[in-house]
Amino acid sequence: MTSATMAIEVSGLEKSYAGLFGAPQVALRGVELSVPRATAFGLIGQNGAGKTTFLKTLLGVVRPSKGRVRVLDGDPEEPAVRRRIGYLPERLHLPAALAGVAFLASVARLKGLRLPPRALRESAHRVGLSSDADRVIGTYSKGMKQRLALAAALLGEPDLLVLDEPTDGVDPLGRADIRGILAEERARGATIFLNSHLLSETERICDRIGVLARGKLVREGPLGELVGEADAYRCRFVLPAPAAALVTLGFDASDEAGTFRLRAGTPEELNFRLDAARGAGALLVDLRRDARDLEEVLAAAMQAAS
């Protein structure tokens, strides 16, 4: 892929912080990553893996010690590039004395956007703050502040959204709202770069995943590839299942009694195999895709990294 089709290109990225006494603390070690445009990329990893540092290097807030970072085909410190980025930081500290809509107006001004008051109110409405837009931020709950910061990140329809724990402190319904908004942004063509501890959230939003461990990107790829094969299924039959017959038909027995794994490239093949199993006397009670969840992917990646 050419650089024009990439939203983020990182090569040989290293970041170390000078220690006051003793050896410098290394946060990132030779990270290589390319994120295509219009994708939703999720970065996962344990606490202290370097996720937030990595995010900040994408914004020019943290300067790399070594390596190269290109965002939207430019230097992330260039105002013209930053104008096309929306960022939601992890640790939010919004000016408590300002009203929500005044904060949005301030961000719009600093982004060089000329938005009428109605557009700002629509932004607040989009994140569910329409009735609280005129209240001062000091009176907001954590979830409301999070929503307001998301509205600020979305101002000006950015090409890249960098979101650090966007649903932190948001109630379950609010999380669903935010997922909906992010889906709309993706449909518009925006690239989403997400860092979240909520792996189920990441799994629902992202189609590409990267696993960062001790400052290294140890796994990276499409979600389907990481969590399991797209053509692998897990079937559970009523006990006692005719195991020998099922194995002959291409089913692989698993550790769990009555449960078998099956690979089928097409729906036709899947149904053909299941019909054959039923013909052999097996009664199907559960069928699901044989996929790991991100927690397992993370655990396996961490194990491999260590």
Next chain:
Amino acid sequence: MRVTLAVARDLLREALQRRWILALGVAISAVVLVLGMALRMEVVDGALAATRLFGHVVRHDIRSAEGAMNPVFQAVAYVIFYGGIGFGILACSDFGAELFSPGRIEHLLSLPIRRWQLLLGTYIGVFTLSTVGSLYGAGAFTILLSVKSGVWTLRPIVAALLASATFSAIYGAMLASALFVRSAAVAAAVGGALFVLGIVAGYRDDLAPLFNAGPSRVIFLFVTSLLPRVSQIANAAADLASSHAVDLPHLGRSLFGLEAFGLGCLAVGMWQFERKDF
């Protein structure tokens, strides 16, 4: 420049929402209003015949209105100078710490702003705030006293501008300190220390003989030579307000040194800001 001014404007908007700043505005307005109603001056042919405050006669002797008002303008200039700077140090100490606080600075730096624009915008915002505050205080008292006494002068307002210029230099150091330690208390301590040391530095020639001739005096003179001469400028502001003679070349040198100190501190702040990761 547009972005820098937008940062300054946001700071002013935020400042106007703060209780401390609002309280100062309300307090000045209340004092002026009460004085306006309680103070009566009888001026006949340019002479102040009688002054009454809350109905009580304050002065018995008859003297020229201008001569009578000069000490009053001098006192107002001192109050605005020292009171204004002291209040400014306390009220503005957390602007830097707030701006550079985790969660806010990352957000600001992710916007299309250069770091120097953010710092300069903050400095301009605080300078504007202190200038508007001192002009409001000095202007209100000057108009009130001028209306009552018939002595019209702009000198107390010029004196207030000197106070604002002095505060801006001190604030340059406070803002720079916030980039090294993100703490309002440290910024206030730096401001307070500079304020006091600046008063001492203004009297360095008088105080130097108190030190034994030798290294201690040399060190005192060297350290105070680097500091803004706050008390010298305060005295010049008071003299200006009370129509006393002012050594303008000396005041010019003091102001030059003051602004060099403030801009130097700001330059150190910018250097630290440019190299710092957040």
